[in-house]
Amino acid sequence: MLRRASICLSLALSAALLSSAQAQTFRWATPASVATMDPHASGDTTTRNILINVYEGLVRLNQKSVLDSELAVSWEAIEPTVWRFKLRPNVTFHDGSPFTADDVVFSFKRATTSSSDIRAKLRSIKEMKKVDDLTVDAITQAPNPILPQGVLIFMPILSHVWAEKNNAVEPADNRRTGKENFATRNADGTGPFKITSYGVDGRIEMVPNESWWDKKEHNLSKVVISPIASDATRVAALLSGEIDLITPIPQQDVPRVKESPQFYILTAPEARVVFLGFDQWRDELIASNVKGKNPFKDVRVRQALAKAINMDLVRDKVLLGAGDPLFAMIPPQANGWTPEFKTRPASDINEAKKLLADAGYPAGFSVTLDCPSDGLSNMGEPVCVALTGLLARIGVKVDVLLQKQAAYAGKIGRRETSFYIHSWGATTFDALATMELTMFSYGDGVGTWNVGGYSNAEVDKLILSASSEMDAAKRKGMLTKALSIHRDHVGTIPLYQPTLTYAASTKVKVVTRSDDAVQLRWVRFQ
Amino acid sequence: MASFVLKRIWQGLLTVLVVAFVAFGLFRFVGDPVMSMAGAEATQRDREELREQLGLNDSIPVQFVRFVANAATGDFGISYRSGRPVSNLLAERIPATLELVFLGAGMALLFGVLLGIAAALRPRGRLSRFILTGSLAGVCLPTFVNGILLIYLFAVTLRWLPSFGRGETVQIGVWSTGLLTSSGLRSLIMPALTLALFQLAMLTRLVYSEMTDVMQTDFIRFCRARGLDRRSIFFRHGLRSALMPVVTVVGLNIGSVIAFSAITETVFQWPGLSLLFVDSIRFGDIPVMAAYLVLVSFVFVLINLAVDLIYFAIDPRLRVSRAGAPAHG
Numbered sequence: 001m002l003r004r005a006s007i008c009l010s011l012a013l014s015a016a017l018l019s020s021a022q023a024q025t026f027r028w029a030t031p032a033s034v035a036t037m038d039p040h041a042s043g044d045t046t047t048r049n050i051l052i053n054v055y056e057g058l059v060r061l062n063q064k065s066v067l068d069s070e071l072a073v074s075w076e077a078i079e080p081t082v083w084r085f086k087l088r089p090n091v092t093f094h095d096g097s098p099f100t101a102d103d104v105v106f107s108f109k110r111a112t113t114s115s116s117d118i119r120a121k122l123r124s125i126k127e128m129k130k131v132d133d134l135t136v137d138a139i140t141q142a143p144n145p146i147l148p149q150g151v152l153i154f155m156p157i158l159s160h161v162w163a164e165k166n167n168a169v170e171p172a173d174n175r176r177t178g179k180e181n182f183a184t185r186n187a188d189g190t191g192p193f194k195i196t197s198y199g200v201d202g203r204i205e206m207v208p209n210e211s212w213w214d215k216k217e218h219n220l221s222k223v224v225i226s227p228i229a230s231d232a233t234r235v236a237a238l239l240s241g242e243i244d245l246i247t248p249i250p251q252q253d254v255p256r257v258k259e260s261p262q263f264y265i266l267t268a269p270e271a272r273v274v275f276l277g278f279d280q281w282r283d284e285l286i287a288s289n290v291k292g293k294n295p296f297k298d299v300r301v302r303q304a305l306a307k308a309i310n311m312d313l314v315r316d317k318v319l320l321g322a323g324d325p326l327f328a329m330i331p332p333q334a335n336g337w338t339p340e341f342k343t344r345p346a347s348d349i350n351e352a353k354k355l356l357a358d359a360g361y362p363a364g365f366s367v368t369l370d371c372p373s374d375g376l377s378n379m380g381e382p383v384c385v386a387l388t389g390l391l392a393r394i395g396v397k398v399d400v401l402l403q404k405q406a407a408y409a410g411k412i413g414r415r416e417t418s419f420y421i422h423s424w425g426a427t428t429f430d431a432l433a434t435m436e437l438t439m440f441s442y443g444d445g446v447g448t449w450n451v452g453g454y455s456n457a458e459v460d461k462l463i464l465s466a467s468s469e470m471d472a473a474k475r476k477g478m479l480t481k482a483l484s485i486h487r488d489h490v491g492t493i494p495l496y497q498p499t500l501t502y503a504a505s506t507k508v509k510v511v512t513r514s515d516d517a518v519q520l521r522w523v524r525f526q
Numbered sequence: 527m528a529s530f531v532l533k534r535i536w537q538g539l540l541t542v543l544v545v546a547f548v549a550f551g552l553f554r555f556v557g558d559p560v561m562s563m564a565g566a567e568a569t570q571r572d573r574e575e576l577r578e579q580l581g582l583n584d585s586i587p588v589q590f591v592r593f594v595a596n597a598a599t600g601d602f603g604i605s606y607r608s609g610r611p612v613s614n615l616l617a618e619r620i621p622a623t624l625e626l627v628f629l630g631a632g633m634a635l636l637f638g639v640l641l642g643i644a645a646a647l648r649p650r651g652r653l654s655r656f657i658l659t660g661s662l663a664g665v666c667l668p669t670f671v672n673g674i675l676l677i678y679l680f681a682v683t684l685r686w687l688p689s690f691g692r693g694e695t696v697q698i699g700v701w702s703t704g705l706l707t708s709s710g711l712r713s714l715i716m717p718a719l720t721l722a723l724f725q726l727a728m729l730t731r732l733v734y735s736e737m738t739d740v741m742q743t744d745f746i747r748f749c750r751a752r753g754l755d756r757r758s759i760f761f762r763h764g765l766r767s768a769l770m771p772v773v774t775v776v777g778l779n780i781g782s783v784i785a786f787s788a789i790t791e792t793v794f795q796w797p798g799l800s801l802l803f804v805d806s807i808r809f810g811d812i813p814v815m816a817a818y819l820v821l822v823s824f825v826f827v828l829i830n831l832a833v834d835l836i837y838f839a840i841d842p843r844l845r846v847s848r849a850g851a852p853a854h855g
Binding site for chain 2: 029032035036038041042043044114117118119120121123171172180181184199200201202203226227228229230232233234236237239240241242374404405406407408409410411412413414433437444445448449
């Protein structure tokens, strides 16, 4: 009783202190800090999702992840390969310089120089042309029906006046020159928040941009973003009242936070699919006891594995509910989805064993599963271990090879794997990018991440046609059809769509979005 | 004397080189930074270009020689992740680590010796038993458990101390210090205590056992026979000889406190060198990892050199047999 009283007292005291000293300061903790302040210098997700509050693009997504206008007020495809954007008038950058077509052309050039790490995302644009001060044309290499949502959303716009004044017309090409550049640690965007400090410890402080062009929906006076890598410490920082929002919260801490009336849990289905891939191109697997042939080339083996995996069990026991089983390479939020993609092959051990026997492996076989120990939102290890148990029931002996994310990514990228768990984000909320990179026959530029080497002429043809089909309904039909074929062939075994889980103080209202981007412009203190 | 020191320095440099070389050999297993840097949409050519730019296509010995040549001029290259010179990153982080390590080591030394003496005063007393049981817990509990327990007690339950970070810092020239602000000092308490706990408990036990041993030796018995008072025997004669091995252990342990502050820095999100290193592993940031390992091995070498010199000053036998000196490796 005494203890409770003292806790209450100290809570009341600290609450009183906090409310008087730092009214409406929103304190947010993320696992990693931004890599750099230069939005063109790094393709890192954390960096993008934090800088999105500072640098804007021509278009953005609204709360429902639907395309919305940002620095462009309207756009249309005036020819199949020419998109015309009308720009927003009377917008200024944080340093006061006006936003015009020159900044768009400049930013495109800057984002596609050799020292930019986001240039690959913008590859489908050949040129940006200024038509007048508030009009630009984007000329594409080939017709691109989803240029704004699929490509331009990834192009942050910088002030050319500021960049020229500060000698930052290109992202710092540090690898060769060994110099950092003004833009590495300073920012000048048009967004709703301005950076006021960027510390050695990765701490970022922002204040609202009072001359922002859009209607202000937040009521913040200051924002402090702190990196806290350790899960337990991040949770403790929330519970101790030092932090208002943590993204993410580990699943095992969710019940504790729910118990307290001062905190709440926020969730959103992530626009991402976790799947198993297998080598279907080598004549002999590099990490298996089967010699002289490749069991994964046989569709019956792939079906047997899919049937042996009871995802409902994994969702309840391993993911603790933080995921939705599905059986397609895109999540329901992405264009191309159809409700039947939700249905997984019925889990049936006997049938799976029979399929394996028919394929010539009545006693099963052994294979190594490449698994990122700190990947898949830290669920890599438990999920892989659970799969081992499920697959052992049909005689497939899986050795889990746990590696750090960086090592694992290199190994997968070089295709030095027989069996791997991986995830793919539908960051454009459209199936095409996922399909081009993970399903199209392995090659350069397209099919780069088709690690397993699935190859089907009809799927390739459908992807190619969809990439330039300007009719939305027809295009969607093509995407869905190609996804269905891949699904029928078990080109991969899609497992689940992860659930993003955050925790916050009940004092703040935060909007969650499927791309894991917390937009400060929607944060409100109650 | 001079030849002894020169020999030691030469051996130290060799050690640093070997550490750097082993580290280089290991990096290929740490990961491929190119995959994440180039982005998912990159083509093979993009990746190849990047790999060429970073010099990753050269053989390990070639990369190693380049690294050593640059490091000799103080240039540790550029961080792959942040695009900033590694030497700047390290320089910015050193103050945080040093303040933490020295405060932690200071706490361990002060409290360890005091508690050890208190326990040795009456070896069978209740206080002694209490201290020794406590020190056993301190030796056994892993650092991250200590850290988390402290956080839950002082940050979450009592809300007295901050659970993460370094608080407000003051910049004095190139040095950023947290010692001059109240939030900085409050932030330092728990990490320093966490870092100190193991050393503290170990020193307590060491001082206690050395003291009880010394107190049973003949020369103490002779002191008693001479009729010296108890206090003088205990502190002037007993403690002095008991502290010799303590000096050795403390000297050797400062290096490991720096090297093993990684766990403490991670638990408290303390923005020091080790946290930088842990982050760089996650992102496959090879230049940062290499520079950190070289720096830590360099610190170890320096400390060992200092300990050798102190031995040299204390132990007359070393001075006599100069040629055969390196008996205390």
